[in-house]
Amino acid sequence: MMKKANLELGVGLFVLAGLACLVYLAVHLGEMEIFGKGYRVTADFDNISGLKLGAAVEVAGVEVGRVEEIQITPGHQARLVLRLREGLKIYDDAIASIRTKGIIGDKFVKLSPGASGAAIGPGGRIRDTESAVEWEELISKYIHGKV
Amino acid sequence: MKNLVSALGRGGLKIVQEAGEMALFLLAALGQACRRPFRFRRLMQEIHFIGLKSGLIVLLTASFTGMVLALQGYYTLRKYGSEGALGSAVALSLIRELGPVLTALMVSGRAGSAITAEIGIMRITEQLDALDTMAINPLQYVVMPKLLASLISVPLLTAIFDVVGIMGGYLIGVVLLGVSSGAYFSGIVQSVVSLDINGGMVKSLVFGLTIILVACYKGYFTGRGAEGVSRATTETVVLSAILVLAWDYVLTSFFM
Amino acid sequence: MIELIDVVRTFDGQRVLDGINLTIPRGKITVIIGKSGAGKSVLLKHLVGLLKPERGRILIDGFDITQAKGRQLQECRKKFGVLFQGGALFDSLTVFENVAFPLREKTRLSAAEIAVRTRQRLAQVNLSQEMEDKFPDELSGGMKKRVALARALIEEPEILLFDEPVTGLDPPMTNTVFHLIAKTHQEIGYTGVVVSHDIPAVFQVADYVAMLHQGKIIAWGSPAEVQANPLPMVQGFIRGEVNFLEG
Numbered sequence: 001m002m003k004k005a006n007l008e009l010g011v012g013l014f015v016l017a018g019l020a021c022l023v024y025l026a027v028h029l030g031e032m033e034i035f036g037k038g039y040r041v042t043a044d045f046d047n048i049s050g051l052k053l054g055a056a057v058e059v060a061g062v063e064v065g066r067v068e069e070i071q072i073t074p075g076h077q078a079r080l081v082l083r084l085r086e087g088l089k090i091y092d093d094a095i096a097s098i099r100t101k102g103i104i105g106d107k108f109v110k111l112s113p114g115a116s117g118a119a120i121g122p123g124g125r126i127r128d129t130e131s132a133v134e135w136e137e138l139i140s141k142y143i144h145g146k147v
Numbered sequence: 148m149k150n151l152v153s154a155l156g157r158g159g160l161k162i163v164q165e166a167g168e169m170a171l172f173l174l175a176a177l178g179q180a181c182r183r184p185f186r187f188r189r190l191m192q193e194i195h196f197i198g199l200k201s202g203l204i205v206l207l208t209a210s211f212t213g214m215v216l217a218l219q220g221y222y223t224l225r226k227y228g229s230e231g232a233l234g235s236a237v238a239l240s241l242i243r244e245l246g247p248v249l250t251a252l253m254v255s256g257r258a259g260s261a262i263t264a265e266i267g268i269m270r271i272t273e274q275l276d277a278l279d280t281m282a283i284n285p286l287q288y289v290v291m292p293k294l295l296a297s298l299i300s301v302p303l304l305t306a307i308f309d310v311v312g313i314m315g316g317y318l319i320g321v322v323l324l325g326v327s328s329g330a331y332f333s334g335i336v337q338s339v340v341s342l343d344i345n346g347g348m349v350k351s352l353v354f355g356l357t358i359i360l361v362a363c364y365k366g367y368f369t370g371r372g373a374e375g376v377s378r379a380t381t382e383t384v385v386l387s388a389i390l391v392l393a394w395d396y397v398l399t400s401f402f403m
Numbered sequence: 404m405i406e407l408i409d410v411v412r413t414f415d416g417q418r419v420l421d422g423i424n425l426t427i428p429r430g431k432i433t434v435i436i437g438k439s440g441a442g443k444s445v446l447l448k449h450l451v452g453l454l455k456p457e458r459g460r461i462l463i464d465g466f467d468i469t470q471a472k473g474r475q476l477q478e479c480r481k482k483f484g485v486l487f488q489g490g491a492l493f494d495s496l497t498v499f500e501n502v503a504f505p506l507r508e509k510t511r512l513s514a515a516e517i518a519v520r521t522r523q524r525l526a527q528v529n530l531s532q533e534m535e536d537k538f539p540d541e542l543s544g545g546m547k548k549r550v551a552l553a554r555a556l557i558e559e560p561e562i563l564l565f566d567e568p569v570t571g572l573d574p575p576m577t578n579t580v581f582h583l584i585a586k587t588h589q590e591i592g593y594t595g596v597v598v599s600h601d602i603p604a605v606f607q608v609a610d611y612v613a614m615l616h617q618g619k620i621i622a623w624g625s626p627a628e629v630q631a632n633p634l635p636m637v638q639g640f641i642r643g644e645v646n647f648l649e650g
Contacts, residue, residue: 007191007192007195008191010195010199011191011194011195014195014198014202014300014303015194015198015299015303017202017303017307018198018300018302018303018304018306018307019303019306021303021307021309021310021311022302022306025242025306025309025310026341026344028336053340053342054340054342056337106337106338268494272489273487273488273489273491274491274492274493276448276485276491277485277491277493279453280451280453280483280484281480281504281508281509282477282478282480282481283505283508283509284477288508
């Protein structure tokens with residue numbers, strides 16, 4: 001009977017350890033949204049230039065949300081659905097821009113929350129957007145002397 | 148030339164036939180899971196053997212893999228001044244590819260070969276026939292608990308592999324080479340998405356089932372005598388490794 | 404009663420069973436003799452449905468086991484106990500657990516009841532209580548056979564099949580095993596089928612003897628009748644003549 005208790009204890013510990021690792025991966029590292037906290041706003045861009053699902057949304061360099069969906073609008077713009085942290089207030093004159101971390105880093109959405117006008121609530125839209133800076137375009141403009 | 152082509156055809160047919168037989172074997176064995184009685188204790192024994200007893204080798208492999216990834220990654224990334232991306236490089240390699248693949252290969256080498264030998268010996272010493280004549284289905288008593296145990300154990304082992312590997316990378320990257328701890332972890336948090344983790348887990352489920360299925364199948368239909376068992380064991384290890392790597396490519400192309 | 408009607412089975416193009424007709428009477432021990440590789444063990448495995456014939460029928464009390472599948476086959480197999488050639492004991496279980504195995508897995512008897520029955524069977528094959536906790540690889544060949552016999556008897560089967568019960572045993576152990584077969588047969592009254600090439604020792608347990616040669620039953624009757632059979636093949640086998648064995 002001793003043997004049986006040991007077997008069950010060992011298996012129990014193994015399953016617990018495995019589940020703990022799985023939960024750590026999913027919740028802590030993968031930032032799995034268990035209850036889908038926060039609220040969603042949309043923003044349309046002319047060009048998001050390879051921004052990926054799950055990319056960070058930052059205010060003053062602090063991560064406040066994630067890109068939850070990427071769609072294409074009927075007018076051929078890129079529509080991002082951003083999930084923002086509960087309690088973060090953004091206003092009518094907020095600006096969303098696509099930026100890159102360093103030269104070869106990940107793309108992310110930089111958000112300036114604005115200060116005047118009505119607050120943008122859940123389901124609202126950020127009107128002012130700046131598209132990604134395309135290095136090739138900048139360089140070609142420079143070469144052809146249009147700057 | 149004609150002989151060569153027909154030999155090729157024969158080989159191809161044999162592979163297709165074996166794949167089909169294995170699929171039928173899998174269905175027959177998993178069908179037994181719904182039959183009473185459900186032998187909970189047998190399942191525990193198999194999780195103990197396939198999961199718990201593979202723990203140490205998985206811990207060792209995982210920490211060294213994480214460490215070497217950090218070392219290689221650090222010197223490559225430093226050329227571009229992006230040491231900060233070390234965490235995400237280590238974590239993504241582990242979670243997407245190396246965790247599921249290496250765990251499966253380790254479990255196959257340790258538990259898969261042993262399972263083939265065990266079932267093969269039960270076959271040649273007529274223990275499987277004995278079960279049959281006692282009106283106990285050997286698929287239900289011997290094979291099915293192993294398959295279920297693989298579905299439970301291998302994903303858990305993979306999760307352990309991923310976490311331990313990331314810690315191994317932390318040890319080398321942060322403690323030894325001086326990447327900042329915050330950069331390491333925030334890099335991971337920012338680059339790893341649920342799809343990566345889900346994909347890794349789906350892979351480990353498929354790999355786990357594959358290696359234990361191959362092990363059971365080869366043992367169940369082993370050739371005659373000790374030589375038959377030894378050949379079956381070798382075939383298990385080789386075939387499992389090939390199938391894991393082939394599945395890995397197929398699944399990766401699905402998830403990307 | 405077991406009836407075999409025109410049973411045919413081929414392996415690799417060779418007819419191992421070539422139209423077997425045989426009746427095995429209830430409650431008696433029938434011994435099937437024949438040289439090694441004549442297909443005796445194959446015949447035995449057909450009786451319990453481990454192998455299926457290409458043609459012919461095998462009736463167990465009128466029920467055709469060759470056509471049975473799934474639940475029906477399992478029901479039919481409950482009548483059988485089989486003593487396999489090497490014993491076929493489960494390596495990972497002790498002697499006690501091996502003998503108790505069918506009761507533990509298939510019945511709802513209490514642990515105490517199972518222990519009582521298991522000890523009773525072990526005593527029946529003259530195994531003492533010290534042997535209970537040994538594992539099969541710690542046992543001699545004769546011991547294994549006795550444990551396997553106890554396991555085959557535990558559910559009091561109507562039919563007991565013995566596949567080469569004394570092969571590889573020394574003469575005293577051979578006699579012990581045959582003595583145990585005779586004794587348990589007397590106590591339980593099962594229908595016994597013994598496959599063996601141990602001539603003439605096997606005659607001591609036989610009620611009937613059938614000789615299998617080149618896929619056919621060439622002689623059948625009481626031991627005395629078979630020993631008096633004029634066929635040269637039968638006489639050659641019983642006397643152990645060399646040219647017969649090689650031919």
